[in-house]
Every structure is written in C-alpha cells, then in structure tokens.
Amino acid sequence: MSGAIGIIVAIVFIVRYLRNRDTVPDRTNPPNGSQYFWVWLAYLGLTTLSSLALYSAAQPSRILEWLYLGVLAASSVFLFPSFYARISILLGWVKTSYFLGRIAYSVHRQDLFAGALLYGWRALARCGEEQKTQQRAWLAQKLAQHRGTLGSGTMVMQALIKYPQAPYKELRALFHLLQGVNKNWLPSDVALSAFRFILARSCAERDFAEIRAQARYWQLVCKNRFAQWVDMYHWSLGATTIPFSLRVKIAWLDFWVGNRHLKHYLPQLKPPMEMDARLGYSLEQLKLIELKIRTGLTPAPSALNTAWQGYLAGPAGDEWLPRIKALCSFNENEVLARLDQSVRDLISLRSGEGDLDSEAAMQERDMGFKLLQIKINAMVNRSEQGKMMTGMQEYEEFLALVKVAERLGKDDHSRAQVFFQMRSPVWNWMVELWNNTKNRPLAFLAGSYMAPLAKEFGDTDAHDFFAGIVGHKFN
C-alpha cells in the first residue's frame, strides 16, 4: 500500500518537473494551490503507514494507540485549518487565526497571505479593547513585512487594516480605485468583507448613492449574493413598477441574505431626489431644495445647477423686473445681475469649488504639481536603476501618487496635464513590475487606473499598453 503511494507521489513529481523544466513560471495568475493536495497526500501516507505499523504488531500497545489517535487529531489542523480558524476567531486570538490562515491553502487559493490577514482582522473584532491597538499594529507590521507577490486580496486587506478610521471621502476614493484590482487574485471572503466594510461606512455617513454604487460592483466579484440583494432592494425603492419575476427574486434573496436593519434604514435614508431640469422648477421649490441640502436632509441632486440656470434664464426676469422697478426705479438690470450673482455664489459654495483665479488656489495647485513631480521622479529613479521596493511599498507609493493626481485633476485641463506627466514614468514602472519583480497584480491595478485616462485623452499607444495589461495580452 505504502509502496503504491510512494510510486504515485514519485510519478507526480517527475511529471511536474518535466512539464515545468523549460518554462518561466507564469505569475499573471495566482499559483494553482497544489499545496493542499500534498498536505492531504502526506496525511494519508502518515495514517496508512502508522496504522500498518501499529496493527500489524502482535500485541498493539494501548498507549501507542492513544498516542496515534492524538497525533492524527492534532495533524487534522493542517487538513481543516479554516475550521480551527473559526474557533480561534471566536476566541479573539489574532495571531493564531493569522497563522491558521497561512496554511488555509484551499480556501484562499487566490491570495493566501490576504486570507491570513483576513482571519487575523476578524479575530480583532472579538479581542479585548486593551489588546486591539497592539494586535492591529502587529497585523500592520506583518503587512509591511510581506515580501512576495502582492495579490489583490492583500491590497484590499491593507485598506481594511490601515484605514479603519480614515475620512470617508478618502476611503470612498480608495475603494473606487480598488475596483480595478485583478479578480483572479482576490479570495471570495476577502471581497465579501470588503463590501461589508465600505457598506457600513456608507450607511453611517448616509451616502445613499454610494451604497448602490458599491453593491453594483461587488456583486460581480465572487458571486456576492448579499451585494446583489442590496443592489436590487435599493433599486426597488426608486422604481415605479417592479415586474413580478423581480419581486420574487428580491424576496428570495431577502429570505437568504437580507439584512433587517438595512431594510428598515434604506427607505428612511431616501427615496432619491430625482430632478428633471426640463420640468422647470419655481424659485420656491429651488430654495426649498437648497435648504434641505443645507440642513442635511438630502444630498445635492445632480440636475440642481441646471435647474437654477433654467430658472435664471427663463422666468426670473419676468418675475423680478416689475418688483425691482417698483422698489428702485432705475438700473433694474444691475440689481437683477446681483440676484444672478448671489445664485452663482450659492452654487459655488455648495459644490465646494474653489475659485481658480484666486491667489490661494493657484498656490495650492503649484504645490500639488511640485509634489507630483517629486513622486514621479522617485518612481523614474526606482524603475530605471532597478531598485524596486517591496510590493507593499510600491503599492503605497502608487496610492500616494493617485491621491495627488486626483486632488490636482479637478477639471479636464488639469487632468490632461497630470495624465501626460504620469504616463511614461508609470508605463516604465509597470514594465519593471511586470517583467522583473513579478508584482503583476499591482501592474494590473495601475493599468486599470491609467487605461480610461489614456482613452479619454486620445493616447492610443499608451491605451494599447495599459488595456493590454488589463486584458491579459502580455505574458
């Protein structure tokens, strides 16, 4: 029996060696996770050999039998690490959960390290308050020390571990960027936790539109039925008629994965304020909407500025010129222009747009471009001299670069300037990541961020390259 197992193992080794002899290992997709197979095989071999040795003896010893059973039970940790991890998560043992995650080959095949971090992160929620800061720092340290290929799952876990208290706007921007990660490197339960994480923040911030935006994206990753329910339920709130089949589907999803708190909360949050600027809004209605926005009862609808413009260009003159004439008999057009200006002031205050002509705004812009240039120079130096840092460090540098670029690119003109400054350095940096350090999921993320920009500004060469990385055209 054991001889047969030995021969099978030897054959498998020889076949794998012959197949992989002349090929460069492909790092575009995650490793195939064959470790799990070897663990099981080793366990089977151990069981067979030891039971043969034990029971073929003339007088099997009781102590040896118990010892044998004990060893088998203990080594089942290697067979079912995720089961033991559940127990340690319940007990709030962060380090144990993390190390069990390191051997959960079958569960987190896409990104084993991210799975380990996820187990540790889940255990964090259950450990004592006095331990929490210390344990979180320990997890962050493990994250920083990671040297291998940086998978998509690890990028997501970085957001969960390092930015639990980050300002909501920053976190939302980060999650929008993370929508470009390579899904082949993303374990399903990491994706599920990431969705729940951003959903909790969006609900707490009462960001009604973002709840659906996130649900629409995450339901496409790893068959996330909860995200599908959130998306459909959210949609059903604003819909005038819902077909019967969709009603059934929503009820079905509600039965399995529905969340009763969210179900009660979402309708309260808002039946979305849909404005159609063509309808023509009266001054009273527009003022009322502005007041509701100011008091935080509703978010600003996108068509509000157009509705204001429609009012000022249309009925405003007819309504107000007679009144202005009655109050002050001359220069009524000047007074009307002051009313226009006050509306424009209100719009600019609400949307938080800085005046580009002002001195302060120009100074800020100048500083932003300097910072961008410093980051780009560092990136060029690293990729030209082949001094790339670890995957996590490179990822954090890229996040910082994107943050500066997003802050600068408030209008199309600035965005084009920023893109053409970043284009070549990021291209070379991605080539270095792809060919030499083999951090291909990171190059994929950068490609999915840059490709739409290249398309928007008509740079076909760059677009072919960035989209080629995302479309798995290179090997």
Place this chain on the structure above:
Amino acid sequence: MLAEFTATPLLSGWPFWALELDPTADNRSIERAYQKITSSLQLKISKAEDFNTPLGVRIRDEYLLREAKALLINPHSRVLAEFWYLKPDCLQSTPLDKTHLSAPINSSASSEIDWCAVFRTQ
C-alpha cells in the same frame, strides 16, 4: 448680524424672520414691527428674544433688529431679501411635490445603529 446668516446667500431673507414680517410688508409696517419688538425686548417680555427661522429658533437683540430694519428699508438689499425669502415653517408645511423630497430622517434612530456591528466589520 448672526454669522450663520452671512455664510450663504440662501439665508439672505433673515431680516424678515427677525422682524416677523413677510415680503408684502411696506416701510410703515417695518417701522411698526421694529418698534414693537424693541419695546418688548426692553420690557423683558418672555420669549421676546426668540424668533423663528427655517433652521430653528434663534436669538435677537436690538442691534440685530436695527440692522434688519436698515436692510429692508434699502431697496437694493430688500430685493435680495425678498428673492431669498423662505417661510420660517417651510420645512414642515410644504407638501411633497415634484421635487420628491423625502420625509425628514429619523436621525436619532438611524444614528443609534452601529453599522460595524450589523455588518460584522470594525
């Protein structure tokens, strides 16, 4: 003047709230309202200091009233105040119309929910 009212043009109608008037008021009724409210302030009549705005009850004094009167008597600033005037109870009294504005959120109930616990995150 209350800083809250100068922060945005939306609240430019504040002189009407302070004097408890509406845009139909003429200069004589402005003067009468000013006299009436200042004398009740001097006599320390209870709640004479309070006045209603769409944002809730605010406190007024003689300086605020004087400024409100001056703004309403000046035709240019009066146009602006009339343009932006909102009834103090507009948030409660206006029915749902084509703006599809939602009912006010029960904010105390919603803020009590611990979303991290609901979604088992931290």
